[in-house]
Amino acid sequence: MELRNITKSFGDKKVLDKVNLNVKEGSAIVILGPSGCGKSTLLRCINGLEKTDDGELVFNNIKYGDEKTNWRNIRGQIGMVFQSYELYPHMNVLDNLLLSPTKVQKRDKNEVKEMAISLLKRVGLDDRLKSYPHQLSGGQKQRIAIVRALCMNPKLMLFDEVTASIDPEMVYEVLQVIRDLKNEGMTMIIVTHEMGFAKSASDHVIFMDSGNIVEQSSPNDFFSNPKEERTKQFLNKFLHL
Amino acid sequence: MQDNMNWLEFLISERVLLLDGIYQTIYVSLIALFYSLIGGLLVGFIRCIPNKISAFISRIYLESFRIIPLIVWLFAAFFLIPRFMGRGFSSEASAIWVFTLWGSAEIGELVKGAIQSLPTIQRESALALGLSKTQLYMYILIPQAVRRLIPTVINMATRIIKTTSMLDFVGVIEIVARSRQIIERTVEPFIIWSFVFFFFFFLCYPLTLWSRHLEKKFR
Numbered sequence: 001m002e003l004r005n006i007t008k009s010f011g012d013k014k015v016l017d018k019v020n021l022n023v024k025e026g027s028a029i030v031i032l033g034p035s036g037c038g039k040s041t042l043l044r045c046i047n048g049l050e051k052t053d054d055g056e057l058v059f060n061n062i063k064y065g066d067e068k069t070n071w072r073n074i075r076g077q078i079g080m081v082f083q084s085y086e087l088y089p090h091m092n093v094l095d096n097l098l099l100s101p102t103k104v105q106k107r108d109k110n111e112v113k114e115m116a117i118s119l120l121k122r123v124g125l126d127d128r129l130k131s132y133p134h135q136l137s138g139g140q141k142q143r144i145a146i147v148r149a150l151c152m153n154p155k156l157m158l159f160d161e162v163t164a165s166i167d168p169e170m171v172y173e174v175l176q177v178i179r180d181l182k183n184e185g186m187t188m189i190i191v192t193h194e195m196g197f198a199k200s201a202s203d204h205v206i207f208m209d210s211g212n213i214v215e216q217s218s219p220n221d222f223f224s225n226p227k228e229e230r231t232k233q234f235l236n237k238f239l240h241l
Numbered sequence: 242m243q244d245n246m247n248w249l250e251f252l253i254s255e256r257v258l259l260l261d262g263i264y265q266t267i268y269v270s271l272i273a274l275f276y277s278l279i280g281g282l283l284v285g286f287i288r289c290i291p292n293k294i295s296a297f298i299s300r301i302y303l304e305s306f307r308i309i310p311l312i313v314w315l316f317a318a319f320f321l322i323p324r325f326m327g328r329g330f331s332s333e334a335s336a337i338w339v340f341t342l343w344g345s346a347e348i349g350e351l352v353k354g355a356i357q358s359l360p361t362i363q364r365e366s367a368l369a370l371g372l373s374k375t376q377l378y379m380y381i382l383i384p385q386a387v388r389r390l391i392p393t394v395i396n397m398a399t400r401i402i403k404t405t406s407m408l409d410f411v412g413v414i415e416i417v418a419r420s421r422q423i424i425e426r427t428v429e430p431f432i433i434w435s436f437v438f439f440f441f442f443f444l445c446y447p448l449t450l451w452s453r454h455l456e457k458k459f460r
Contacts, residue, residue, distance in 0.1 A: 086366035104371040
């Protein structure tokens with residue numbers, strides 16, 4: 001996945017200013033930054049929930065993002081998980097998982113069901129197949145939302161502050177699922193505020209501010225030896241909590 | 242005991258007219274509700290289209306039914322349309338027309354509210370999972386909107402049933418009109434109005450309970 005000079009404004013405000021990013025297959029990239037720095041917008045541009053004003057998106061060596069883009073095809077390959085999970089409240093867990101693979105990708109229901117159950121087992125929720133979202137905790141819902149995205153067989157996963165609205169005690173189980181995915185070689189872009197997780201589970205850390213990438217380096221360098229003044233400021237705030 | 246038997250016997254002796262009135266009330270209500278549901282879904286979807294012209298027209302339509310009393314609409318349909326169009330509707334047909342237009346306006350507003358009350362992020366997460374616009378409406382938005390709608394539509398049904406009592410004025414012989422006829426002949430207002438009172442109560446109260454039950458269930 002590659003982003004070239006991605007620019008995006010909302011009205012007069014430039015949210016993304018010529019952002020370049022290269023995500024190698026199988027790597028996990030964490031994006032850090034203060035609220036409103038454009039990190040969520042960046043993820044939303046990648047799967048077309050926001051249209052870019054300028055720049056190029058490249059996925060699997062194919063440029064996309066213009067008028068002719070088949071977004072449904074792209075979104076089948078790029079999974080996204082949101083802060084507020086957004087399971088479909090009128091469907092049980094199994095139907096939540098089956099909807100897109102069977103209706104969008106037209107895959108066989110039994111095949112998807114088998115896959116869904118084995119994924120649920122891995123996140124420890126295979127006993128929740130028939131539960132409705134309102135019967136689940138935040139952490140459970142978020143794990144289901146991740147499984148729902150995985151059922152599409154994505155090649156790239158986008159995580160948008162997936163632990164931000166979860167009870168602190170439940171954060172671990174969600175992050176563990178993401179960690180497992182990394183170990184299996186899933187390509188991921190993760191927007192988060194969990195510094196510990198960024199440090200231990202990513203291959204590459206990116207720090208954004210005001211629509212620009214300020215600094216990027218390996219997690220070790222980033223946390224122990226940040227170069228930019230703005231990065232130091234940001235990290236200091238977390239260290240002094 | 243003797244008295245009790247008397248009023249029961251009296252009601253039984255008037256059963257033909259009473260049942261005919263009940264039939265008319267329920268008939269007009271059901272037909273009007275049925276057309277209002279179809280019209281309301283249509284109006285609701287049109288109200289959701291972000292187009293200034295369609296928004297303007299549907300606003301005027303909705304407001305005109307909110308501002309002008311229904312009884313005025315009924316008289317207009319019954320007495321004025323024949324004058325301009327050269328031919329009139331039967332009282333029943335004009336009643337069903339006015340009720341349908343009114344019901345569609347009200348239900349259309351409910352449909353719009355139900356669809357727009359669903360969080361935007363709900364649409365986005367469905368789109369992010371590759372659903373098309375049609376699939377988004379078919380599998381995600383409409384099923385949820387319907388759940389939110391059913392209780393309010395049942396309330397609308399009770400309003401339609403209650404409002405049929407106005408139709409006496411334009412010559413639909415529903416239960417109130419029938420009752421007045423019977424009272425004129427027999428001079429038994431107490432028994433007949435008590436009967437009408439309980440008729441509306443036992444028709445509408447279960448609907449209200451049902452709607453409240455569903456509202457809790459879907460919450």
